Amino acid sequence: MDNTIEPRKIGVISDGVVIDHIDAGKAVGIYKALCLSKVDALIVIAKNLKSKKQGKKDLIKIENKELTDDELNKIAIISEHATINIIRDNVVAKKWEVKMPEMIERIIICNNPNCITNVEPISTKFKVIDNNTRFKCNYCEKIQSKAQIKYWLTVQDKL
């Protein structure tokens, strides 16, 4: 490190993904949801960056990472208007805004203890309702809000 200048260029990635326009304060939630503590590659989390559009925003860069559909859905649940930038050879090869699917499979656990998905080894399935704010279990019809989703990590991420 240069001793006299604040280190500006940290965490430059030539290949990987940049998750941008994350709602301010939500980046660490995404870090947990994607179990990034287990990733050995370079990761940069920026919290409270200035944003013309959002006032403040968060951002995550992950080197050499491709996101699965389940991971994209987790990001959409946490921060509905996040944008995904695929970086290849230092340039943005693809860019899009995440989209909440009509149906969410696997990643949310039903908060009804008697639901068959909590008793039998069956994957959960939820219909996204009420303008993307609530999730209705396809099996027991129990509805939960975003704030109620507490157990939707399939792999518990120890920070």
Add this chain to the structure above:
Amino acid sequence: MDNTIEPRKIGVISDGVVIDHIDAGKAVGIYKALCLSKVDALIVIAKNLKSKKQGKKDLIKIENKELTDDELNKIAIISEHATINIIRDNVVAKKWEVKMPEMIERIIICNNPNCITNVEPISTKFKVIDNNTRFKCNYCEKIQSKAQIKYWLTVQDKL
């Protein structure tokens, strides 16, 4: 954001602190220990940066932040050779390596439930022993290792 180039210069701070040379994988532990989720200023966490000295290292930048002695001690417990860079007007005004104190006050909770510090409103005090790896309670003499420190956050930090 420029659409064609990977965003390189994120999280530049003109005033604040850069915690550098953090052992790889320990940055989020420091984030939790310093309760940074409650901080509204710009924060950048980089994990697994390349380092000549360490192979891999973590780094945290916090804008407009000064570290207290308790916070510096928390950092020393988590990553003994971290360096602190004070940034003022874009330059490193001061730089030093954290130092484990001989005695640690307040920030560790004694893991002996019968210790007076767990019964009466008395601040804990630990002697740092065995080459900075273990901590001996000044009151009940119970010794705990770094790995046993589970409850040393005075403010529980909800990520």
